[in-house]
Amino acid sequence: MDEFCLGENPHPEKAVRAIRFEPVSGRLIISGVSAGNARSMPLVWEKRKKVLLRMPPEVSFDSTLDEHGLFSQIEIDLGQVISATPQLVYPIEHWEKTRQNLQPEASPTEIVFEYSxxxxxxxxxxxxxxxxxxxxxNDARQGEPVLQSIHTPNQSVILRVVE
Known part of the structure; x- marks a missing residue:
């Protein structure tokens, strides 16, 4: 009897037509079986990233979570939405004339999502x-919600320790 490591087919050139479970002793618990055409192991996700959701002006974002901890207006398969915060809008065009402690306003139609x-x-x-x-x-349609990735810069940092 072959043992599978992380559910991988030990003979990928052969198609799996059936799965038969035979417990050697005691009880057998199967937590899940699935099939798919992912490019790599589906349980391995990339590092955290951010996207900006631009919603139509007539739609406001619902920040409440359901009983499973999911948002009603955005979900992701093969991943997890980590956080959602309104995009902060600074008075760029009048920046020089504003006071120094002016707080930005939260945009009602632009939401930043962090995900993995x-x-x-x-x-x-x-x-x-x-x-x-x-x-x-690459997927922008007029009048519909649009997701845009927020590219985070990766930069090496050199630390110098002086005693």
Missing amino acids: AHPDACFHLFGNRTISVTDLD
Whole structure:
């Protein structure tokens, strides 16, 4: 009897037609069986990233979570939405004339989401709209919600310790 490591087919050139479980002794617990065509192991996600959701002006973001901890207007398969915060809007055009402690305003239609996901993941937006993680910046339609990736700079830092 073959043992599978992390559910991988030990003979990938052969198609799996059936699975038979035979407990050697005691009880057998199966926690899940699935099949798919992911580019890599679906349980391995990329590092945290951010996206900006631009919603139509007539739609406001619902920040409440359901009983499973999910937002009603945005979900992601093969991943997890970590946080959602309104985009902060600073008075850029009048910056020199504003006082120094002026706080930014929260945008009602632009929300920043932090997420972690597999490269094959898709965002599922309200209105039955689906956007692939790989197609984030290429899928803009007039009047519909738009997701735009926020590129975070990665920079090496050199620390010098002086005693």
